[in-house]
Amino acid sequence: MIQLLKTKIGRLRLLGFLEGISLLLLIAVAVPMKYYFHNPSLTKNLGPIHGALFLLFMMNTLSVGVEQNWKFKTTTWKIILACFIPFGTFYIDKKILRKL
Numbered sequence: 001m002i003q004l005l006k007t008k009i010g011r012l013r014l015l016g017f018l019e020g021i022s023l024l025l026l027i028a029v030a031v032p033m034k035y036y037f038h039n040p041s042l043t044k045n046l047g048p049i050h051g052a053l054f055l056l057f058m059m060n061t062l063s064v065g066v067e068q069n070w071k072f073k074t075t076t077w078k079i080i081l082a083c084f085i086p087f088g089t090f091y092i093d094k095k096i097l098r099k100l
Helices: 008-036 041-067 072-084 088-095
Strands: none
Touching: 008 041, 008 088, 041 072, 072 088
16 A cells, blocks of 8 residues: 555555545435435535545646656546546556556
8 A cells, every 4th residue: 555655646546546435435325315314414524525536636647647748648538537437437547547
């Protein structure tokens, strides 16, 4: 785990994992609590956390892409697109980021 944090790509992978987990918790736990149990407290707390992780992942993707000289048409846009697809960060980690 510590090795993962030593590189920018490692930190990007970690952010992608955290963003994916936060979305999973939001969809699987917080939203059902809000609508079935009429308790919106978890969505009020977890929503902004997920949003912040999403933005951090986007900014770090662009930063790493520039630093690593990724071609936008072949790598960067795929990683950015993954943010907009539910659980896409897990897929992109396996197909692209892990290999880098």
